Amino acid sequence: MGKTTYKRLKGSQSFRQRLVLATLANTPVLIEDIRSEETWPGLRPHEVSLLRLLEKVCDDCVVEINETGSKMKYKPGTVMGGRNLVHDCGVSRSIGYFLEPLIVIGLFAKKPISIMLKGITNDFKDPCVDTFRSTTLPMLKRFGVPSEGLGLKIESRGSPPHGGGQVFVTIPVIDKLTAVNWLDEGMVKRIRGVTYSTRVSSQFENTMIHAARGIFNRLLPDVHIFTDHKAGPHAGKSPGYGISLVAETTSGCFISADTAVSHAQGEAGEIDNDEKEELTPPENVGEEIASFLLEEIQKGGVVDSTHQGLLFLLCALCEPDVSKVRVGKLSPYGIETLRSIRDFLGVTFDIRPDPSTGTVILRCVGCGYKNLARKVS
Missing domain, CATH: 3.30.1370 (Ribosomal Protein S8; Chain: A, domain 1)
Incomplete structure (x- = not known):
């Protein structure tokens, strides 16, 4: 066996893309100076969890991390896939952080993937699981990914800081992706969305819908926003509420925007008591996310x-x-x-x-x- 040659990189930026591309290109990487200047140096819990997820779906992949976590080696293996896998994403970042790399790598696995991901389903940092279902999965079909075997089912919701959500994801395998000529944005013909609430009154959802519709109904008539109120074991471990909206255009493009409101968690895992008192009112959440979706549409693009x-x-x-x-x-x-x-x-x-x-x-x-x-x- 010859000596492994590592591609040397620095810093914590683009961590997910680097791991995905290293895996697909079969390029071993050595990343140094990961937050070495910060008070809490090294890899964050969600980054370590992503590495563990890659170990689950790949065979022969080798991960080495030094004591401070500021230097790591990653040697990719064969993407195997597999059925009935389970991965706990933790509560440092939401499941949305893990879905994008998992889907891209999973398409090129040996066997189709079916996996249960546990953790936070909706937060304000990453695209929520509803957005993946309504926007990301249809986008993959443009590149020749078959609808059969591609799915995402929300078993239970989980809000920050304690999560408790579960999402079942299935990813088919493909030979190759088809090139696209995707320039036509079209005009917005309908808006769809879903609100969710966990361990708070379901009235919060109606307030968000009313506020969002107040903006959209001036512009187009076809607006439907559904509710998904969870209770009991399906509501996770923390109170929270949020909304995911998607605008569908005449040319089949999906433009999305989402947000979630909950008691946020600090870097060291402490809940900030000052923040705990002031959650954004649901009416403001509905108006803000509707305005944000209109901004995304105004920017243009597919x-x-x-x-x-x-x-x-x-x-x-x-x-x-x-x-x-x-x-x-x-x-x-x-x-x-x-x-x-x-x-x-x-x-x-x-x-x-x-x-x-x-x-x-x-x-x-x-x-x-x-x-x-x-x-x-």
């Missing part, structure tokens, strides 16, 4: 700003053909993803602003990534 990174990653992994996509203003996450894609896959994007619409058109030739692990029947 996806919202939180989905830019995933869109670019899928384009880069496509068959060796030209993919063209239109997005609004590039988000910091999208820009970081473009850099990581260049470093790991050698795929560069041609980026051209479209002054007439204020959007940006990106072109790339996919790297032709194929699922070599999948069994050929």
